[in-house]
Amino acid sequence: MMELLTSPEAWVALLTLTALEVVLGIDNVIFLSVIVSRIPPAQAEKARKIGLALALIFRIALLSILVWLIGLTEPVITIAKFALSWRDIILIVGGLFLIAKATHEIHAEVEARDHDEQAKASPSAFFWVIMQIIVIDLVFSVDSIITAIGMVQDIEIMVAAVVIAVGVMYLSSGPVAAFVAEHPTTKMLALAFLVLIGVALVADGFHFHIPRAFIYVAICFSAAVEFFNILAKRNRKKRVKSTAG
Template sequence: MIGLWTSPETWAALLTLTALEIVLGIDNVIFLSVMVSRIPRAQARRARQIGLALALVFRILLLSLLVWLIGLTRDVITIANIGFSWRDIILIGGGLFLIAKATHEIHGEVEAGDEGTGKVASNAGAFAWVIVQIIIIDLVFSLDSIITAIGMAKDLQIMIAAVVIACFIMYVSSGPIAAFVVEHPTTKMLALAFLVLIGVALVADGFRFHIPRGYIYFAIAFSALVELFNVLAKSNRNKAGK
């Protein structure tokens, strides 16, 4: 075991896999930030902690079921000469859920004046529903993340270490991101658009049509940068007007 961690190849694999897990975790953080914006700040912090703790638990649990996970990539049904594995079915279902949820939230933001759809929900039922949705998406993103990890690394210890580091970074970054989304409502609409984009990519993956994630993350980074400039410009205009 000690020899494993003294090998340069081990550290190279760990750094590479950790970076990949962090990138894949961006989707999780965006979804989490949007969901917790619907509940009070005190509950939002708890929901964020529960969501990221579950993300870590799911990833480690799935890593311990390597043989089962490998079996998920085998076709179980065939429709119109197209084979679908359990992984494909889960990705399609998760992607459709993301698209439907993001579309519903966008409608709620646009029609915020109707029946208070834009207001923050404060009851226990709303908190529980947020947790349920976080669990569903955690499972989808965890599955995609761990199957990627299996393809990149061969040692379970390296995979677990990379996942733990990535989840810690997700936890540290989720708070500021969630606060920024709440403080600047226009960024929430942008985040919802990102979720639609991510949902489409998941559905495409389920149908064996892979959209390179680099394109998606570049689009997200570019749009986020433009929105950041927009927020800074608005802040400067407000200061100049005082």
């Protein structure tokens, strides 16, 4: 352990892996922010904390069974020359779940149905939010940890990177969730991001890799445009108030 603390290579590996885990965690933060907006604020905060705690538990638990996890990349279904591993299947199912969930939420937002407000306050809503968070946490955890295994061999570095990354996710998820709740138009944008991420997961499952850099650049560009729209709307309101005063 002391050798790792005094090794420059170990610190470089930790910083690199932590950065990667934080970037991969963006997907999880977006999903959390959208999904908890469907329940009352008090429950939403509790669900957000539970979701991030589960993310940490899943990642550390998966790190403790590296041999089994690496085995997930072995082919289990082969058709002609095309093979699918358990990891591929998990990514495909998780991606389809994200696409279906985001599409359902978009439809609910467009229709502005009254029963969505009733469902928001139902006792079972909190339970189903937690179940959905568990499903997506598992998908993102498997993808994240398998990526980590390919970069670093020391489990201590992996655990440290995961803990730091989840800490960053915890600090950022609150402001993101509050921003989404305060600005309804950003929720539609976040849902579109989830569709995009779901498509990327499905593509990865079928061995067609879409570079994450492309996705994150698209997300950043769209977020910047939305930020300027919100700023312009806020300035227009101020101008109207000052004119009326």
